[in-house]
Every structure is written in structure tokens, then in C-alpha cells.
Amino acid sequence: MSLLRSTLTLLAGGALAQLIPLLLGPVITRLFTPEAFGVFTSFSTIAATVAVVACARYEFALPMAREAREADSLLALSLRILLAVLLLSLPLAWALHRWGYLPLPGLLPLAVVAAGLLQLLTMWSNRAQRFRALAISRVLQYGGTAVLQVLLGAALWWQTRSPAGSASAWALVAAPIAAAMIACLVLLRPAPAAGWRGVLPLLPKDKPDLPLTNDAIQADDLRRVASKYRDFPLLNTPHAFLGTLQDALAVALLIAWSGEAAAGFWGLALRYLKAPATLVGSAVSQALYPRLANARPADAQRAVRQIMLLLGAVALSLMAVLMIAGPWLFHLVFGEQWRDAGELARALAPYIAAHFVAAPLAVVTMAWKAQRWAFRWALVGQLAFVLALALGLRLGGLIAGAWAVSAAMVLYFGIYFWRLAFWPAIPEPEPQDPAEPGVKELVEEMP
Known part of the structure; x- marks a missing residue:
């Protein structure tokens, strides 16, 4: 399957996956209050912070594995790390809840294992180029979440004849957990x-009642792949962790300065504003990553530049719509109580446009073995984001904080795009099967 066709397959599935929540969103916002969304946002950011390191990012090495046994070993290693993180999340949930930071602590381990397993199986299927299955799983994950939230919200509304408040936010949280587990299947x-x-966990071969084939993964296999791909836990894991920690800190700042409703506005706005970036970014990056790692430097750089230009044109159009009609759209679609989320969307529009372009490019530094630089630069961006939000909240409240974030992040992403466009040290690809398509095919197929 060509890279362009793979991308279109994922885009089609992703479009349906995003369309269902988009259509059901106005129903969900009328079934739950902004305060309930604030609790949901608070829980989700903390769960994402833990889940992002659930497999120590070894799952992202799967598309780079040359041999089937190496890929199987990475899979086995990732599953063992996921089990360890699951066990660690139990006391972590208790501690965070006791300190007042985590609502619904009993659901944190379930959220972590569901998200971690889905990410692992996504990269496993990506390596096998099962793009149709990936598209279906995205529909089940995102569409299933929205459907379940509507069903649970309707059941709660039927009991009280009013939108569910923060005490019923468990319904918003349980839905994505269940949908993720279904998507794994x-x-x-x-x-x-x-x-x-x-x-599965290592078993001795000398026991007749526990027969293992020669293909079964052994401890030496795990040690070998853990060492070979150690940059993923050492560099990419803290990079990803700090990225999600940024979101958790932002929500904590919003609740501290403006209350749970403000966190609900923030969560809803970013959820829908980042939906196009999630759709396009995931599809492009999943199709691009396996090939970009095998491309000649000139072909790889040319493809990255063209992708940035194409995404930039779309991003500017989205930004214009939000700047002109953001408050009106949120009022029309989600109801009067969500108009403040529309004002927030207008202020965040420049940041959202830059993020839309940047979302698919995260895999570029992985493929170009530039994770050290990416980690250092991400630290700069995360610090700028949190400081800009805090300064804006202190000086002018929620909307001022959003404008401050946009100003800081447009500058940050501008420098990031420039560096990728003129990256000086793209590695030569390792030998590969000449029948396997590369980035050159993408460049030739792009309009």
C-alpha cells in the first residue's frame, strides 16, 4: 500500500472517528455541566500523564524493528513495562487523591492500562501496515467514547431532569476507558x-506441561532490544511525559485561579480545537514514520517541507474561522452556557494553528535520531506554555491567559518548523527491501 493511500485510509477512518464526537458533542454538553467537564478534564490530564509512559515508549520502536523476532521482543518488553506501570498506578492514585489533585482515583489504573495497551497495539498494527484495522480502531475509540457518554448522560438526566454535575463526572471518565478497550480488540x-x-511472562522450557516453541521470547531477547532502543525510554519518555505534565499543570492553574468551570471551558475548547490536528496528525504520522526512517536524506527533507506547507495552508484557514466566528459557533453548537469556551477558542486560535502543523512532525525527530534535541526544545516549549498561561491568568484572567499562550507558542513553533526544514544531519537509511516503498513515493504522489 502506497504512503498516500495509507494516509487516506487512516484519514477516512479518522474523519468518521472525529465526526461522531462532533455530532454528539452538542448533546453531551447539554447533558453535563461545565463543572462536570472540569472534573473530567482534571482526571484526563493526570491519566494521560501516567499513560504516556505506560510502555516507556518502547512501542514507538516497533516500526523500526527489522526482524520479526526483534519486533516480538519489543512487544513482550512493552507488555511487561505496562504491567509494572499498572501496579505502580494503584498507590499513585491513592496518593494523588489524598493530596487533593485526583478525582475518581479508582478509575486511574483502568485508564492507564487501557490507553497504554491501545497505543502499543496501534504501533504493532502500524508496523504490519494494517491501516484498515487502525482506521476501525479509531472509530471505535473516539466514536465509541461519544456514544457511551451520551448513553450514560441520558440515564443520569432521566433521573434528575437536569444536566449532570461534578458528582456524576464518572460517566464522562468511564466512557473513554471502555471505548479504548473495545478498540484494542x-x-x-x-x-x-x-x-x-x-x-507472556517468561516460562522455563524444561517443564513439559508448559511447552514453548523456539519463537517464544526469552530474557536475552528482552535485554537486547531494551539496550538497542534505550533512547526511547531515556529521551522520548521524559519528552512525552513532560508534554502531558504541561497539560496537567495548566488545568491545575485554571482550577486554582478560576475554578472547575474554567477548566471545563478549557477542556472542551481544546478537545474540539485539537480534533483536526489529532485526525490529520495521527494519520500522517502513522503512515509517514515507517517510511521516513528508511528515506534518503534529500527525499526525507523534501517530504517534510512539503507536508509543512500543505498543513500550514489548512491551519491558516482554520485559524481564520475561529478568530472570526469562534464565540458564535460555540454558542450555537454547544449552548449558551458554553459561550465563554468560544471566547477562549478565539484567543487560542493562533496556537491551535501552529499545533495543527506540528502534530504530525513529532515522528520526524524519532526517524532522524534527533530525540535529544527534540527533548531539549520541548522543555523550552513546555516552560514557555506554563509561564505564559500563569502570567496571563494573573494579569487578566482566563482569556488573557489564552492570548498569552498563543503568543508564546507561535514563536516557539516557528523556530521548531525552521529547524526541521533545514535540519543539517539527516541519517542515511539502513539497507532495506527494495520492494518496500519509501518517502520518495510520497513526494512523487503529493500534488
């Missing part, structure tokens, strides 16, 4: 060489 194929049995 379609990504279980292809199985590893020895079957899923072969990547």
Missing part, C-alpha cells in the same frame, strides 16, 4: 510468531 492481529502465548 481489532488490533490483536497479526499475532506474534509464537502467538500471544509467546510474549
Whole structure:
């Protein structure tokens, strides 16, 4: 399957996955109050902060594995790390709840394992180029979340005949957990060489009642891949963790200065404003990453530049719509109580446009073995984001904080785009099967 066709397949599935929440969003916002969304946003940012390191980012090395046994070993290693993180999330949930930072602590371990397993199986299917299954899983994940939130919200509304408040925010939280687990089911194929049995906890081969084939993963396999791809836990994990921690800190600042309703406005606005970036970014990056790692430097740089230009044109159009009609659109679609979220959307529009372009480019520094630079630069961006928000909240409240974030992040992403466009040290690809398509095909197929 060509890179362009792969991207279009993922885009089609992603479009449907985003369309369902978009259509059901106005129903959900009338079934739950902004305060309930504030609790949901608070929980979700903390859960995402933990889940992003659920497999120590080893799952992102799967598309780079040359041999099937190496990929199976990475899968086995990731599953063991996921189990360890799940166990650690139990005391973490208790501690965060006791300190007053985490609502609904009992759901945190479930959220972590669901998100971590889905990300692992997504990269597993990505390596196998099962783009149709990936598209279906996205529909089940995002569309299923919205459907379940409507069903649970309707049941709660029927009891009180009014929107559910913060005490019923568990319904908003439980829905994405259930949807993620359902989405995992379609990504279980292809199985590893020895079957899923072969990547379970290590078992001795000398026991006749526990037969293992030669394909079963052993401790030496795990140590080898853990060492070979150690940059992922050492560099990419803290990079990703700090990115989600940025969101958690932002929500904590909003609640401290403006209350749960402000966090609800913020969460709803970013959820819908970032939906196009999630749709396009995930589709482009999932199709691009396996090939970009194998492209010649000139072809890779040319493809990245063209992708940035194409996404930039779309981003400017989206920004113009939000700047002109953001408050009116949010009022019309979500109801009068969400008009402040529209004002917030207008102020965040420049940041959202830059993020739209940047979202698919995260895999570029992975493929170009530039994770050290990406980590250092991400620290700059995360610090700028939090400081700009805090300064804006202190000086002028919620909307001022959003404008301050946009100003800081447009400058930050501008420098980031310039560096990628003129990256000086793109590595030569390792030898590959000449029948496997590369980035050159993408460049030739792009209009």
C-alpha cells in the first residue's frame, strides 16, 4: 500500500472517528455541566500523564524493528513495562487523591492500562501496515467514547431532569476507558510468531506441561532490544511525559485561579480545537514514520517541507474561522452556557494553528535520531506554555491567559518548523527491501 493511500485510509477512518464526537458533542454538553467537564478534564490530564509512559515508549520502536523476532521482543518488553506501570498506578492514585489533585482515583489504573495497551497495539498494527484495522480502531475509540457518554448522560438526566454535575463526572471518565478497550480488540492481529502465548511472562522450557516453541521470547531477547532502543525510554519518555505534565499543570492553574468551570471551558475548547490536528496528525504520522526512517536524506527533507506547507495552508484557514466566528459557533453548537469556551477558542486560535502543523512532525525527530534535541526544545516549549498561561491568568484572567499562550507558542513553533526544514544531519537509511516503498513515493504522489 502506497504512503498516500495509507494516509487516506487512516484519514477516512479518522474523519468518521472525529465526526461522531462532533455530532454528539452538542448533546453531551447539554447533558453535563461545565463543572462536570472540569472534573473530567482534571482526571484526563493526570491519566494521560501516567499513560504516556505506560510502555516507556518502547512501542514507538516497533516500526523500526527489522526482524520479526526483534519486533516480538519489543512487544513482550512493552507488555511487561505496562504491567509494572499498572501496579505502580494503584498507590499513585491513592496518593494523588489524598493530596487533593485526583478525582475518581479508582478509575486511574483502568485508564492507564487501557490507553497504554491501545497505543502499543496501534504501533504493532502500524508496523504490519494494517491501516484498515487502525482506521476501525479509531472509530471505535473516539466514536465509541461519544456514544457511551451520551448513553450514560441520558440515564443520569432521566433521573434528575437536569444536566449532570461534578458528582456524576464518572460517566464522562468511564466512557473513554471502555471505548479504548473495545478498540484494542481489532488490533490483536497479526499475532506474534509464537502467538500471544509467546510474549507472556517468561516460562522455563524444561517443564513439559508448559511447552514453548523456539519463537517464544526469552530474557536475552528482552535485554537486547531494551539496550538497542534505550533512547526511547531515556529521551522520548521524559519528552512525552513532560508534554502531558504541561497539560496537567495548566488545568491545575485554571482550577486554582478560576475554578472547575474554567477548566471545563478549557477542556472542551481544546478537545474540539485539537480534533483536526489529532485526525490529520495521527494519520500522517502513522503512515509517514515507517517510511521516513528508511528515506534518503534529500527525499526525507523534501517530504517534510512539503507536508509543512500543505498543513500550514489548512491551519491558516482554520485559524481564520475561529478568530472570526469562534464565540458564535460555540454558542450555537454547544449552548449558551458554553459561550465563554468560544471566547477562549478565539484567543487560542493562533496556537491551535501552529499545533495543527506540528502534530504530525513529532515522528520526524524519532526517524532522524534527533530525540535529544527534540527533548531539549520541548522543555523550552513546555516552560514557555506554563509561564505564559500563569502570567496571563494573573494579569487578566482566563482569556488573557489564552492570548498569552498563543503568543508564546507561535514563536516557539516557528523556530521548531525552521529547524526541521533545514535540519543539517539527516541519517542515511539502513539497507532495506527494495520492494518496500519509501518517502520518495510520497513526494512523487503529493500534488
